[in-house]
Amino acid sequence: MAYTKRFDGRKTDELRETSAKVGVVPNADGSAIFQQGDTIAIAAVYGPKILHPKNQQNPEKGVLRVHYNMLSFSVGERIKPGVSRRSQEISKVTEWALAPVVMLEELPGTVIDVHINILQANAGTRCAGINAAAMALAHAGVPMKEMISAVAIGQMGTTIVSDVTKEEEDYEEDGEKAATDIPIAMLSNSEKITLLQLDGQLPVKKMKEVLEAGRDACKKLHEIQKNALKEYK
Amino acid sequence: MTEKKEKREIVIPGEIIASEEFLPGDWTMKQGKNIISTRLGIVEKSDKLVKVIPLSGVYIPRYGNVVIGEVKDITTAGWVVDVKGPYQAFLPLRECPGFVEVSEMENVYGIGDLLVTKIFNVGRTSVDLTMKSRDRSLNKIREGTIVTVNPHRVPRVIGKEGSMITLIKNATKTNITVGQNGLIWVSGEKVESELAAKKIIEFIVENTTADGLTEKVEKFIKDLEDKK
Amino acid sequence: MTYKITKKSALKILAAGKRFDSRGMFENRNIEVKFGVSNKAEGSVMVKMGNTQVACGIKMGVSTPYTDHENEGTMMTSMELLPLASPNFEYGQPSIESVESARIIDRGIRESGFIDFKKLCIKEGEKVWSIFVDIAVINDDGNLIDAGSLAALLALLTARKPVYDEKTEKISFGEFTDDALPLNKDKMPVTMTFFKVDDHMLVDPTREEEDVCDGRLTVEISKPGKEEIINAMQKGGEATFSVEEVENIVNEGTKIFKKLNSLIETEVEKFEKEGKKKSKK
Numbered sequence: 001m002a003y004t005k006r007f008d009g010r011k012t013d014e015l016r017e018t019s020a021k022v023g024v025v026p027n028a029d030g031s032a033i034f035q036q037g038d039t040i041a042i043a044a045v046y047g048p049k050i051l052h053p054k055n056q057q058n059p060e061k062g063v064l065r066v067h068y069n070m071l072s073f074s075v076g077e078r079i080k081p082g083v084s085r086r087s088q089e090i091s092k093v094t095e096w097a098l099a100p101v102v103m104l105e106e107l108p109g110t111v112i113d114v115h116i117n118i119l120q121a122n123a124g125t126r127c128a129g130i131n132a133a134a135m136a137l138a139h140a141g142v143p144m145k146e147m148i149s150a151v152a153i154g155q156m157g158t159t160i161v162s163d164v165t166k167e168e169e170d171y172e173e174d175g176e177k178a179a180t181d182i183p184i185a186m187l188s189n190s191e192k193i194t195l196l197q198l199d200g201q202l203p204v205k206k207m208k209e210v211l212e213a214g215r216d217a218c219k220k221l222h223e224i225q226k227n228a229l230k231e232y233k
Numbered sequence: 234m235t236e237k238k239e240k241r242e243i244v245i246p247g248e249i250i251a252s253e254e255f256l257p258g259d260w261t262m263k264q265g266k267n268i269i270s271t272r273l274g275i276v277e278k279s280d281k282l283v284k285v286i287p288l289s290g291v292y293i294p295r296y297g298n299v300v301i302g303e304v305k306d307i308t309t310a311g312w313v314v315d316v317k318g319p320y321q322a323f324l325p326l327r328e329c330p331g332f333v334e335v336s337e338m339e340n341v342y343g344i345g346d347l348l349v350t351k352i353f354n355v356g357r358t359s360v361d362l363t364m365k366s367r368d369r370s371l372n373k374i375r376e377g378t379i380v381t382v383n384p385h386r387v388p389r390v391i392g393k394e395g396s397m398i399t400l401i402k403n404a405t406k407t408n409i410t411v412g413q414n415g416l417i418w419v420s421g422e423k424v425e426s427e428l429a430a431k432k433i434i435e436f437i438v439e440n441t442t443a444d445g446l447t448e449k450v451e452k453f454i455k456d457l458e459d460k461k
Numbered sequence: 462m463t464y465k466i467t468k469k470s471a472l473k474i475l476a477a478g479k480r481f482d483s484r485g486m487f488e489n490r491n492i493e494v495k496f497g498v499s500n501k502a503e504g505s506v507m508v509k510m511g512n513t514q515v516a517c518g519i520k521m522g523v524s525t526p527y528t529d530h531e532n533e534g535t536m537m538t539s540m541e542l543l544p545l546a547s548p549n550f551e552y553g554q555p556s557i558e559s560v561e562s563a564r565i566i567d568r569g570i571r572e573s574g575f576i577d578f579k580k581l582c583i584k585e586g587e588k589v590w591s592i593f594v595d596i597a598v599i600n601d602d603g604n605l606i607d608a609g610s611l612a613a614l615l616a617l618l619t620a621r622k623p624v625y626d627e628k629t630e631k632i633s634f635g636e637f638t639d640d641a642l643p644l645n646k647d648k649m650p651v652t653m654t655f656f657k658v659d660d661h662m663l664v665d666p667t668r669e670e671e672d673v674c675d676g677r678l679t680v681e682i683s684k685p686g687k688e689e690i691i692n693a694m695q696k697g698g699e700a701t702f703s704v705e706e707v708e709n710i711v712n713e714g715t716k717i718f719k720k721l722n723s724l725i726e727t728e729v730e731k732f733e734k735e736g737k738k739k740s741k742k
Contacts, residue, residue: 025600026512027547029291038500042599044545048291048319059358062319067544067552072595073502073518076634081541081595083552101247103271109358110319115545117597119516120499141290141385143260143271144246188247189264229245229273232288233442303464345465378470424474428481 003156020228030140034132038122043132045140051111062107066095097195103143124152149221150185184214258284292414301412322360377420384415463672504620512602517612534581538567547601569681573650573692580643610652676700
């Protein structure tokens with residue numbers, strides 16, 4: 001049984017219904033909400049601001065700090081509030097996904113705090129988080145060379161699909177896990193990859209197809225981010 | 234298509250805004266054969282130069298700006314002041330008018346005091362302030378209300394040659410000092426008039442993109458007065 | 462943080478019995494309610510009070526009961542002051558502010574008998590339902606206890622139990638039944654915090670106003686019969702209250718109770734109507 005029809009009826013390269021909005025947290029210097037299907041991420045940026053204590057300052061360039069957090073009620077079984085090993089790792093890879101385009105060298109000695117909270121989770125939370133964070137950074141007036149968009153590409157059996165759901169993440173063939181999850185973040189102009197992770201089993205020769213699907217999806221996501229930012233008043 | 238002339242389009246970071254025939258100005262950069270924006274803002278092109286005027290973000294200190302800052306700390310060399318930018322600002326003892334003994338510093342400007350002050354030097358990661366002015370416009374704030382606004386909206390609050398500020402002052406019978414960093418000091422005989430001025434300022438900030446802003450503000454003021 | 466001179470102005474105006482944004486002393490800001498902010502939660506809501514914004518989600522689980530209440534379900538309330546919501550909130554151990562707020566909200570719900578804990582028993586002494594009431598602050602502009610409590614009530618009232626298989630003793634998360642929680646709606650406790658500045662009282666302060674207040678008195682009132690009942694109280698801050706002041710607060714409290722009670726009723730009705738529309742499709 002090959003995965004020819006997606007569980008939710010989408011075409012293989014079709015994204016879930018996506019929406020975005022900036023300016024959702026009035027206290028923050030920049031903020032955005034990003035919804036990808038049933039996954040909702042909200043991001044707020046504080047800064048660039050003075051970094052305390054002083055010994056953590058970098059006189060060469062600014063510091064970008066990302067804090068990713070899933071709200072306790074964003075998933076099926078409640079998660080205990082607070083930092084987990086998983087959220088620590090995602091915070092770090094998100095930081096690395098965003099940092100290459102943030103012109104930190106223009107902001108020596110400062111810090112930019114990015115807080116990402118997941119309100120509702122149905123796979124691809126780190127990607128929705130990156131999409132929201134990139135918009136929040138732009139909204140906060142942080143100088144950036146390009147925008148960043150992210151998507152989870154999946155391999156279901158042998159089929160490559162874009163923007164996987166939780167149901168697809170758990171896809172099985174003959175009683176065995178047959179899904180591979182590949183979150184990708186890509187820059188809007190240079191199309192360089194700033195986040196790449198993989199869990200599962202992907203034949204080497206398939207990598208090209210995966211990256212092309214990622215590029216195609218990120219282009220569409222970038223349009224959504226762009227339109228929402230342009231509505232800023 | 235005539236609309237386009239009026240409505241200036243917002244650009245986002247990474248967006249191509251001109252070809253390489255232009256020179257990249259503020260908040261733009263060359264990327265391959267194009268010039269791109271590095272901020273969320275509005276494009277301004279002159280003969281050969283293209284620049285982006287940012288719409289959002291924290292205050293970036295500039296030489297000569299009059300700002301309002303809060304005293305955070307006192308050292309023997311001067312006062313540490315928060316002017317809302319990405320860097321701590323410093324007011325050296327010698328930039329305080331008159332002679333001040335180190336032991337008296339706290340009484341001159343104490344922690345938590347707000348100052349109308351001027352930026353006289355911007356370094357790589359530092360900002361220096363002065364309180365010396367010919368017209369004595371730089372001073373400690375003793376009473377009033379502070380309204381905090383997006384610093385990029387400050388020019389609209391001031392208006393052409395200060396027309397908007399004059400309008401608010403006259404309508405509310407208050408004194409208003411606008412810091413370029415987005416802190417606005419309003420003082421009046423009564424707190425009520427300060428709060429009325431605050432409301433008008435907030436209305437302006439929310440409607441900066443509206444056409445005929447002055448008329449809208451005049452109407453808003455009239456409605457406020459009628460409510461009384 | 463509110464500036465020193467703004468505090469002085471705020472103090473002046475509040476001490477004259479007036480508000481910073483020209484509201485009445487016992488007048489709430491505009492309240493906006495949006496249900497279903499997380500479809501993973503058994504019940505969820507976003508509540509806006511002016512610029513204060515809080516989300517609340519109800520999650521359920523199955524656990525063993527406490528030995529002194531073998532036939533009763535359990536409840537836990539938490540409140541997170543997310544650093545997203547304010548430059549003054551930080552990561553790390555929950556602050557005393559968040560712990561105290563959650564405990565106050567928890568007590569009102571528990572003491573009023575709003576939740577029928579006995580009906581949350583699956584097998585006496587072995588298996589009971591546990592309810593987690595998790596409140597997350599999204600933007601702080603004052604009065605977080607009342608906003609959090611209102612969100613908690615709305616989320617509880619609209620929560621639906623998940624599917625539970627008694628044989629396998631497992632919950633199928635994400636699959637919901639039509640069963641609401643066992644609530645005694647007539648016993649619903651509404652939380653109102655009265656802030657004191659000088660000799661004046663006010664409700665629903667903005668952050669600027671709250672920062673100049675000397676203290677607060679939280680009252681949680683329900684009306685199970687003809688009479689209003691106080692289910693929980695908490696004095697916070699260093700202010701002192703006279704006997705007359707407390708009496709006055711309780712009396713004003715019954716008036717605000719009425720308003721908020723009918724707001725909750727209207728919102729829950731709207732939610733249920735929309736739910737019926739959806740299920741008909």
